[in-house]
Each structure stands twice: as structure tokens, then as C-alpha cells.
Amino acid sequence: MTTVTGATEDKKMPLLDHLIELRQRMLWSVGSLLLMFLVCFFFAEYVFDFLAQPLADVLLDGREDSRPPRLIFTNLTEVFFTYVKVAFFAAAFICCPIFLVQLWLFVAPGLYKHEKSAFAPFLAATPVLFFVGGSLVYFIIFPLVVEFFIAFETTGGNGNLPIELEQRVSEYFSLMMKLIFAFGLCFxxxxxxxxxxxxxxxxxxxxxxxxxxxxxxxxxxxxxxxxxxxxxxxxxxxxxxxxxxxxxxxxxxxxxxxxxxxxxxxxxxxxxxxxxxxxxxxxxx
Known part of the structure; x- marks a missing residue:
């Protein structure tokens, strides 16, 4: 029997074999994601502390009183489900190379040699550019955003009530993820x-x-x-x-x-x- 490779093998592969191959690649991807989610959930508190550090740095530098800044939650399950989201986000980010490798293994047999050489750099650049966009948010953009909105705090006095930030855990995480994904996708x-x-x-x-x-x-x-x-x-x-x-x-x-x-x-x-x-x-x- 003649052995074929590359685009010829892809053309001769039946549709059922394509579906089986796709299922295997998806199982590898989903299994890796679930496994990494369990690991990340164990460290979810530390990951959240890392994500909350830009807010803490601005608040600690900007407050003149002795009252330390804090994050609050107003729902009994709010922190737990926020940690679940944190673990899923961290797991998806860590597993991104695995997803891309599985995608490459699925499509590579149907590509010509020059198509492989053209497509591979894009797969490698995707997580790198997303990381650059997220880093831009974490180190530059978000501190500027926090400083802008913190400026609306007032100390009160003379019969006026003070206006102070009491940031909820879930709302802070949603805002941070919204900015990271927006910049990561735009990159x-x-x-x-x-x-x-x-x-x-x-x-x-x-x-x-x-x-x-x-x-x-x-x-x-x-x-x-x-x-x-x-x-x-x-x-x-x-x-x-x-x-x-x-x-x-x-x-x-x-x-x-x-x-x-x-x-x-x-x-x-x-x-x-x-x-x-x-x-x-x-x-x-």
C-alpha cells in the first residue's frame, strides 16, 4: 500500500476520519483546560491578588488617611465564583499554546510546505501579542484608569458626605478582564x-x-x-x-x-x- 503525506493524505482522508481527528484534538484541549483549571483554582487567591495589585498600588499611594484600602463583597457567594472565573481565565491563558498546537496538528497535514511556513508564525505570534496587550493594560493602562476615577473621591466636611471608593471583588475582576481581553484581541x-x-x-x-x-x-x-x-x-x-x-x-x-x-x-x-x-x-x- 502506498503511503501518502501532506496535502495528498488530507485529500484522501474520509470525512469520518476528519471528524474523529477533530474530536481527539478537542478532547486533548478540553482535558488540558479542565486539569489546569483544577490547579489554578488552588492558587486562585494568589492570582487574584496579582490582578488586584495595580489597584492596591494606586490606593496606597493616594490615600492620606490611615484607613487601608480594601475590596468588598455584597453577596455570600461572590468571592467564590470570582475565584472560579479567575481560575478559568488563568487556565485558558496557560493552555493557549496547547490549543494552538492541537489546531496546528489538525490543519497541518492539509497544507503545502510553503503554507505551513506561512501559517506557523501566526500561531506563534497570537499568544505573544495577546500577552503584550494584557501587559500594557496591567502595567500602564489600568493604573491610569484607576487614578482618573479615584480623583472623584471627596473627603466631605462642612455638612457634606464624603465620597469614597468601596470596590466590589466581582466588579473589579470584570473590569480588569474586560480591559485585558479588549487589548489582547486588538493586538x-x-x-x-x-x-x-x-x-x-x-x-x-x-x-x-x-x-x-x-x-x-x-x-x-x-x-x-x-x-x-x-x-x-x-x-x-x-x-x-x-x-x-x-x-x-x-x-x-x-x-x-x-x-x-x-x-x-x-x-x-x-x-x-x-x-x-x-x-x-x-x-x-
Missing amino acids: QLPVIMTLLARVGLATSKGMAAKRKYAIVGVFIFAAIFTPPDPISQLSLAIPIIILYEISIYMAKIVEKRRPKDEYDDLDDDADEDGGEEDGTTPAKT
Whole structure:
């Protein structure tokens, strides 16, 4: 029996085998996520303390009285379910490379050699860019956001009541995760646009021509997914605009490489046809 590899093997694989392969990859991914969730839940309190550190730093530096800042909960189960969310978030982040590896193992047999070399860097760049976006939130954006809203506190006096922050545990975590996911997803823009350019659904000239519409859309997106203050909105909008310009540059590089890739496709198909005519099936390299 002739052994086939690469795209030829993928073409000859029955649909049922594809579904079985997909199920196996999903089982590996879900099993890894559940296992890591149990581990992360044991350390959920420490993970939450790490996420709450930017708020603690600003509050400790900004308060002039001796009353220490704190987080509160108003529901009996609030802290428990917040820790569950923290554990799931940490597990998903840690397991992200496993998800990407399983995705690669599923799609790689159906790709040509140059397609593998083009697709692999995007899989590697996805978690890195998400981590960069989340780090930007944690170290720069969120402290600025906290300082902006803390400025609305008042000490009271002269018959006026003081206005002080009493942040709930669940609300704080939701805000932090909202910002991290917003920035992390936005930092995937070069990956998405380059892939679209790779398959011909977007061009560098088209993206450059629609730059002004993209900028307007970016500020609308920033207004929706960030707190209603100009600092956080600009902090999200400006990096996205820079990433959009990087996407245009990456699309130009992809467009220059496309003729060579198309020639390689034709050459590979010709090798397949030649192998089928003489009764042999060539193996992809």
C-alpha cells in the first residue's frame, strides 16, 4: 500500500476520519483546560491578588488617611465564583499554546510546505501579542484608569458626605478582564489582516485607502470597550492605529511573496498529476 503525506493524505482522508481527528484534538484541549483549571483554582487567591495589585498600588499611594484600602463583597457567594472565573481565565491563558498546537496538528497535514511556513508564525505570534496587550493594560493602562476615577473621591466636611471608593471583588475582576481581553484581541490585528491579505481578501492598497474609516472605527471601538474616560480610550485607540499601520506593511510583504507561492502551488499540483499518471503517489515534503 502506498503511503501518502501532506496535502495528498488530507485529500484522501474520509470525512469520518476528519471528524474523529477533530474530536481527539478537542478532547486533548478540553482535558488540558479542565486539569489546569483544577490547579489554578488552588492558587486562585494568589492570582487574584496579582490582578488586584495595580489597584492596591494606586490606593496606597493616594490615600492620606490611615484607613487601608480594601475590596468588598455584597453577596455570600461572590468571592467564590470570582475565584472560579479567575481560575478559568488563568487556565485558558496557560493552555493557549496547547490549543494552538492541537489546531496546528489538525490543519497541518492539509497544507503545502510553503503554507505551513506561512501559517506557523501566526500561531506563534497570537499568544505573544495577546500577552503584550494584557501587559500594557496591567502595567500602564489600568493604573491610569484607576487614578482618573479615584480623583472623584471627596473627603466631605462642612455638612457634606464624603465620597469614597468601596470596590466590589466581582466588579473589579470584570473590569480588569474586560480591559485585558479588549487589548489582547486588538493586538491580534496584524495577524488577522495579514492572513486576510494572504488569502486575497484584503490588500495593502485597500487598507491604506480606508485608513480614515478605520481610525473612526477604532475610536468607536475604544469608546465601547473601555471606561468612559479619554485616557483609557486613547490608550487603546493609539496602539490599534499603530497596529493597523503595521498590518498594511505586513500585507505588502505578503503580496510580494504571493506570486512565488502560487507558482509553488502549481508546481506541487503538477507533481501530483505526474505521480498519478504513472501509478505512483508522490509524498509532500
